[in-house]
Amino acid sequence: MELIYSAIVLDTLGSEFDDYTYLPADGTRGGILLAWKSRAVTITDPMFTTNAITAKVATATGTPWWLTVVYPPPPPPPPPQEDADKVAFLQELHDIQAACPDPWMVCGDFNLILRDDDKNTGTVNRRMMGKFRRLTNDPALKEIYLSGRRYTWSNEQTPPTLVLLDRILCTADWEDAHSGCHLRCLAAVVSDHAPLLLDCSPTPTSHRRFHFEEYWLRLDGFHDVATAASLTSWRSRSTGNIKAKLAISRELISRFDQAQESRNLSPPEAWLRKQLKISYLGLASMERTIARQRSRIANLKDGDASISFFHQQCSFRRQKNHIYSLAVDDRVLTDHTDMAKAAFAHFEALLGTATAREHSLDLSQLIEPTDLADHDASFSAEEIWEAVKRLPARKAPGPDGFTAEFLRACWTTIRQDFLDVFQQLYDLRGRGFYKLNQALLTLLPKKADAQGLRDYRPICLIHLVAKIFAKVLSIRLSAKLDNLVSRNQNAFISGRSLHDNYVLVKQSLKLLHQLGAPRVMLMLDLTRAFDSLSWPFPFEVLRQYGFGSRFLEWRAILLSSASTRILLNGEPGPPIWHRQGLRQGDSMSPQLFVLAVDTLGQLLRRAHSLGILQPLYPRCHIPAISLYADDVMVFFHATADDTTVIREILALFGRASGLKVNFTKSSATILHGDQAATEMIAHLGCPVATLPITYLGIPLSTRHPSATQVQPMAALLWEDRWIGGQSVCELMPNLYGCIPKRRRTTRTVADGLNGNSWARDIQDNLGLHKIGQYLQLWQIMQRTELSTTPDRLIWRWTASGTYSAQSCYTATFHGSTGCHSWKLIWKCWAPPRVKFFHWLANQDRCWTAERLARHGLQHYPRCLLCDQQPEMMRHLLLECP
Known part of the structure; x- marks a missing residue:
């Protein structure tokens, strides 16, 4: 529409949208309408460009920010001109971003894709995709996660072409101010584009349960507090309200600085200012550590990234994992109470309802029993401590809030408590064990467009005591599992x-x-x-294998006392008793x-x-x-x-x-x-x-098939490594040269031993060196006896002969020349961003004029600092004055 009236806006959006501005359409294409509720939002300073409207948005409570709504140019028939229009469109966005110093958000139909999976067909314009990606990377734009959908446009054909064309991008400071925003698609009723709905209302805060923090171990007095069992109140006093404490410290330091400009500070004031600065550094370090732990990025340590990076990761995880709707039967539930009831009903039917068995198996005809009575032995402190050491240190805690890292740090304090619990279990007094055998079940999406409960992966977070008890039993069982399970089953068995x-x-x-x-x-x-x-089936199997009654009772206590609560968006539901x-x-x-x-x-x-x-x-x-x-x-x-x-x-x-x-x-x-x-x-x-x-x-x-998969189990005499890990061609190269090629690849060791037929493969005159190697091979063949035991694969890169990923990785570098220059980059004291820049400079991957020229991109050829020499990495770092 070339002209939009107030009546059209009110009729389309409702009477509350009482103010608007627009960019006229070009015939039937393009056009942008920006409407708002003046009682809630104030929009000023509108700027109109060829394909966008930009305005400043302010609310009564929030920080002002810039909003840009875009619609791309219509693609003309010739592809080169189409690319030129899109490049101009991207340059327009770049210029708009430069003119918006405050937090910025841009949304609309870009008619461009960022990734290959943004389109369901393989036909993509990689050149324009790369330019669009560079636009988002240069100003550090971030795409807001689209929940529940993968594509926003369809060509309405059979089969359809689906593309993600509509998206919302924002800067880091805009995301920090709206960390609880949620983006989802509505139904494409009248258009081939699906409307986007961005909800910036604050997410309802859930009840915060107790959660052990790793950084507590580095605070003074932690072990004394753990001994006194008063961690909850100590946490509130020592580590609570860090942001408020940082703000108070900044304000006090600022006032002292202002006072110092007009007079000298008194000794108490100078001492307090110094203590505030020391306290501020400690609180800032603590805030960064908390953000790193909550971001769940295990491969980064304190100081490896800024706090804003960890906050952005937390925000992304929150947007991705938060469940805003659930499809149940023919309905879509959005209310939290309704979704919680649906989740409870689903898992209650799955876990809390026992299916009647129709019959059982006579396992005595299938399983040969053995003596496994030693599994009923009493629990020792060393055995429990070994289970604690084997647990992952930083996994998410269960209902109690404690992790294995806490147990390792405070084992001397709580050791006796665990021994008392395990003694009660050894005596089969498990009546109250249900209090220590609770769990939380959280739901993580399996795919981007998760809708129903089957599209979510349930992750069970068990109470730490029950987890330790199960780990102790697991360690006992794992010692015998390799002998009990047939070689056709290789899952969860050490060495397979x-x-x-x-x-x-x-x-x-x-x-x-x-x-x-x-x-x-x-x-x-x-x-x-x-x-x-x-449940009866695994107990019948264990009993037939020969496990004692006490071991079976322990397993029965773990199963029968187990209960689980569904953790939906941080809120636990009623317990489900496992059946x-x-x-x-x-x-x-x-x-x-x-x-x-x-x-x-x-x-x-x-x-x-x-x-x-x-x-x-x-x-x-x-x-x-x-x-x-x-x-x-x-x-x-x-x-x-x-x-x-x-x-x-x-x-x-x-x-x-x-x-x-x-x-x-x-x-x-x-x-x-x-x-x-x-x-x-x-x-x-x-x-x-x-x-x-x-x-x-x-x-x-x-x-x-690969060579290792089609090779017969019988070893080749002349080429395989059957002589102590070496082959005949390696030990006796002169003699190997006398063997015809067809014999090298067909003669097996078993054939060669049969009547010394290996000697008939030699078809050449033997010189002095060849005779010596011939006699050496004769002695080896005379000492060789073939075993009747079944063959087994031996991995030569480990002492045990079993495959491991670590040894395979080491084998890939066998014979290579070692270079330790990487230590100068990654093992130095410099901050991570400096290390990364050093690595880029060493690889000549910084965007200097020289590299821009290699990629055919526009550039200024000379150094911008001295304007004398061509801009190259070596010149910038070593030669530029």
């Missing part, structure tokens, strides 16, 4: 790795693919695995789950041993199942009988344990199958997937 499961499935898939017969690879999804496990499932955050829960789900593997092995299921491979044994926690992969014949047996075994296991398979989320891959096999698998009710698929987060396929 995810890679073992992947290589097992990869090798099995390869062999079955080479066989050429129809086989099925079924990847299962267990419904709510941890939350749906029926099924394993509580996340309990150190023993993963181990119990591994023992329980391993029974499924025992069932399949029993079915194979009884001939109910056919062997997968005629010439060697291929495991029928691979387990990594709740990621289950099953192999079986593509026949009607085997398919029926697999379905019945899974149903039997689900009815006994509560771990039921969700076939709609599972997938079946058929190897060398036909239409009949596909129709037969359809009876399982799961979709059919084709290779490649993703297993444990890694692509799985039969094509282009």
